[in-house]
Amino acid sequence: MADLEISEEEDGDFDLAGDAVQQSNVPSPSEQSSSCTDNSEDDESSSQNHRMFWEKCERFEGLQVTFSPTEVAEHNEKQIMDYFQQYFDLAFFKDTSELTNMRYLQQTGRSLKLSAKELRVFIGATILMSCLRYPRVRMYWGKTTRVISITEIMTRDQHFTIRSNLKVIDDNAVTEETRRKDKLWKIRPLLERVKRACLSLPRSPEVAVDEQMIPFTGACAIKQFVRGKPNPEGLKNFVLAAPSGLVLDFEIYQGKETFPEAIGQQLKQGIGAPAVLRLCQSLPEGTHVFFDRYFTSVPLLESLAEKNLPATGTIMKSRIPRAVHLTADKILANQGRGSVDQTVRKDKLISIVKWYDQKPVITASTKVGKNPMDQCKRWSKKDRRYIQVRRPAVISCYNKNMGGTDLIDRMMSFYRVCTRTKKWTVKTIFHFIDLGIANSWIQYRSDRIKNDEPKKNILQYLDFKIRIPEHLLRGQEEQHSDEDDEESTPKRRRLLPPQSPSPSVTHLPEMTGLKNSMRCKNSGCTKKIKIRCKGCSVFLCLTSQKNCFSEYHQK
Template identity: 30%
Template structure:
């Protein structure tokens, strides 16, 4: 039975049903949790009652359960002029029902969620100016220490708040007097960063007799470390709304830290924070290296520096722009860009991939036809196939690398699409992986990792601007940050000739 062939559905119920259907016309970010499908089916069951008029579904309604693996690389615009037979995408028109069966409530500001139709026509293409007037701040006269770069993101204010809220939580939960200080919280963060540089099978082993590791064990006792981890808190639980409250925030436990990062932080993609514990926000992504965890939508530059992000919490992840979930996420992540139909109205042109079944009947060659033509075959309705270049690809039959034609649009896409992948790779290299009963600690670890990676990338940029070679690799940079944090509140002076405890990590003697 068709989902929309339910009986006795009011206009409001129809709108709710349409709201549950994701719109994937614009992006590859449309494959989300199966919870969305469950929500859709549950809504249909509620709407089904006795006899009434039927609402007919569009005959071209897409099957959201089938994943199409074939992607078609597209782009919106480019400087190169088009040939006369290039196809231009006209504005989208809403497929409003002529029968008047589906009507929005009078006075409602609800954006239209009806199916959209694309019209294609042959026009002379005039390429817009796609130059990006970017600004990169000049480097400081003197390069700061790794710890100073790190504290650009994890500031003293947020560390003070963690210390304060941890003390409050200890008293609320167990009547414990924790008496944590800012210096102790900094030492705790330093230990966390250090544990992923020097890994052991169990956290307790850093303090064990057989495997004792002085750079950690000498900072604080194991019992104190465990107590600080037990009561680690960022916000007052007394301010949390009940789960039945419309203003309930699923990310309440880490909201202050996330808001802080929003203030201090351009490609858009998703990232998984590994997590297999219990949480209503846990997602499964079968095509990701970390299949279980928290889903994070990110905006990152080609350098890998992360500028903005949104954790996926289901409904309420971002504001409703009327573009479907995928489009809404992209718009939300681009709100912090200078503003100038969606991204184009803001002066932001884009290049990306789109699923083949979301092309809106664009008259491109089929996958079968392209395969018959062989490797590097293409069909384009995009102005910038020229200038064509070549790239190396491995040929299985000849067992060697061969030159294949590469359209300019593909070259442009490959140039900028890897920002999030690069950031994800760097985060995975030295990611904190200490187990905790608190689900939100995974997001805390992720934020610490983002702060380290962003700090290192900005440090490298400053070195390049000054015409110098970076002195620290990422692991050395993280080790310096860890050392600086663990020495907080301790005597900074060292005896002459004494070798730092972490010198072996930095490759120095």
């Protein structure tokens, strides 16, 4: 995975405000001298107002905390399905099949008779479809585009029936109070299952918090629109991820009630600060947290420092304290690319660094400052070649560790389960199946690298993802249950041929009130009608051009 670099195209990480705003913050010489001197009276008044002096300083040590990871049992002999079953085990398929049957029975009055084995086949077929990427689902059962591994096990109508009735919770068991408080109650068991698996993963010394979009364009009360995202419309998901892309925790945004403990406190700084504090609850002390300008604020950095969690992020000009005086953009531009200005708070807890490349980039950190400086290769439009530009340590550290969420988003987008549905619950279920597979591959790849596995023997993401439906469709996974329905390969349900008419029954045609027409059951006829035999309940044509009703009963 290539490290992310802040480029001139990434407007989200740059402050595009005009120079006039920056120049308005430049103090007079008397103010500069007073801000750099030690005045006890000013210190007392600033402490009363919860303000600190800021001064130009070349040295910044930051928060000194040792990372203390929690011990996690290692399993070096894991197979592919062992990784996948961390998120979706046999109990998930059994519970979901029962709830789907219950849903179908309540809606139609008939039993779907869906077993856990058949649900595994459905999930396997759906994952395989995402790898093949046909433009329409019906094409997998088409005459010329048929996929044998799917059509021999499951019919098209069965696939659509299961998908439209897919449920992970019993609606009747949810109280009205729970429905009011939790807008995600329809998929809450699935979210808790995947979240438990993510929380059991080993913690990384560096993590990043960022937004992730669950694509959905239908009607949903918690749908958001985030301009600039590859999928701007859908459900917003706050994600905590390692630099490798491994998702460690997440929280779907459902309005101001998402973080009830933050209302009236950090909510004044926006929803970003409560989201970071919520996702950092499972982190051990010393973990370095990264986030972008949407989340960063000085109160958030202070709150994380109280928990012994150093943090770094790009910051908006509007969130920089008024006491901070940074060099104007025009002055840095005249000094050339790579010019840096650093301001440190007097208690040495927070540093604010302004770096000028093509545009100014402002960062705030409780861990890293501008030193030690290094060199980075950047493209020069003027010289039409790559040049070496001085880069502060905080920018290098930010680029190296911030892109975890973007990495897993890109992986999921390559072979995402794309199915047209009006139900946000179904879309979210498929999203977290994709997330579980992507997380599984990252774990698999990391374990193989630790075991010094040759690179050619490590499966790529597409090959890894295809292996999962192979096991689900053909029953090749190791069985962890003694249930009889888990021991055999699922068979396709075939429609029985129409029975021959009984001579003891009176056969009369009747017009049904069905919404859709049915295909004529007489051999050789392909017409669709709404007429059926009252005696044998078989749909047959009865028109002036063709009388299949008479032909069928004379056989």
